[in-house]
Amino acid sequence: MFLEVKGAKRTYGSDDNKIQVLKGIDVDLEEGKICTILGPSGSGKSTLLNVIGGLETIDSGEIIIDGINISKLSPKELTKYRRDLLGFIFQFYNLVPNLTVKENIEVCEYLSNNSLDMDELLNILGLYNHKDKFPRQLSGGQQQRAAIARALIKNPKLLLCDEPTGALDYKTSKEILELIQSVNEKYKTTMLIVTHNEAIKDMSHKVIKVRDGLIEESYENETIMPAKDVTW
Numbered sequence: 001m002f003l004e005v006k007g008a009k010r011t012y013g014s015d016d017n018k019i020q021v022l023k024g025i026d027v028d029l030e031e032g033k034i035c036t037i038l039g040p041s042g043s044g045k046s047t048l049l050n051v052i053g054g055l056e057t058i059d060s061g062e063i064i065i066d067g068i069n070i071s072k073l074s075p076k077e078l079t080k081y082r083r084d085l086l087g088f089i090f091q092f093y094n095l096v097p098n099l100t101v102k103e104n105i106e107v108c109e110y111l112s113n114n115s116l117d118m119d120e121l122l123n124i125l126g127l128y129n130h131k132d133k134f135p136r137q138l139s140g141g142q143q144q145r146a147a148i149a150r151a152l153i154k155n156p157k158l159l160l161c162d163e164p165t166g167a168l169d170y171k172t173s174k175e176i177l178e179l180i181q182s183v184n185e186k187y188k189t190t191m192l193i194v195t196h197n198e199a200i201k202d203m204s205h206k207v208i209k210v211r212d213g214l215i216e217e218s219y220e221n222e223t224i225m226p227a228k229d230v231t232w
């Protein structure tokens with residue numbers, strides 16, 4: 001199994017302000033699959049993504065990614081894990097404003113000796129003609145494409161997406177979903193997508209519903225819908 005989360009628990013705060021956000025979560029996912037994580041606001045989805053991404057630690061349980069038990073890593077080893085294996089995509093792109101599209105991507109390119117071809121990636125993402133522009137000169141969809149290129153350039157084994165279409169209109173969201181699906185097919189990148197958009201579940205291999213810090217439902221789809229046919 002490429003990704004295994006076993007009995008993950010996480011509490012924030014102390015004494016009277018204690019809140020248990022993850023109450024014993026189990027997830028597994030095979031390599032190359034897309035998994036959508038659904039659930040109401042505050043149910044613990046982002047925290048789950050963040051502990052898998054090594055941005056937060058768990059109090060107990062285990063997280064094993066590609067054979068690495070990340071719950072046992074030192075902060076320095078966690079940094080290496082993030083650098084070597086992971087790509088992140090967020091709702092609000094987080095591009096560096098005074099770097100061009102190409103420069104934003106290059107920041108991450110040097111992190112890997114297994115990086116993808118820059119021009120190929122720019123072409124696939126429809127960014128080639130925008131590569132010398134600054135983020136403020138791009139639409140939201142183009143900025144998200146640039147953020148996706150930045151996450152993908154080092155050819156990560158695992159792509160973590162937190163509300164990747166949350167700030168985009170319907171048409172642009174669909175374009176981004178088509179892109180995410182084609183990247184999954186082309187590069188076999190394993191993907192975890194936290195979203196409020198229920199429609200994304202139809203283009204995922206696996207769907208997990210989180211409620212109040214626990215897995216409420218988990219299932220695999222027998223057929224995967226092409227992203228272009230997903231509607232909401």
Ligand code: ADP
Pocket residue numbers: 012013019021039040041042043044045046047048
């Ligand atoms: P979701 O992504 O499902 O909306 P989150 O994982 O962001 O849920 O948050 C779950 C709960 O944990 C929320 O009640 C949130 O306020 C709380 N929480 C998240 N991060 C922190 C933090 N760093 N400190 C304290 N509470 C937090």
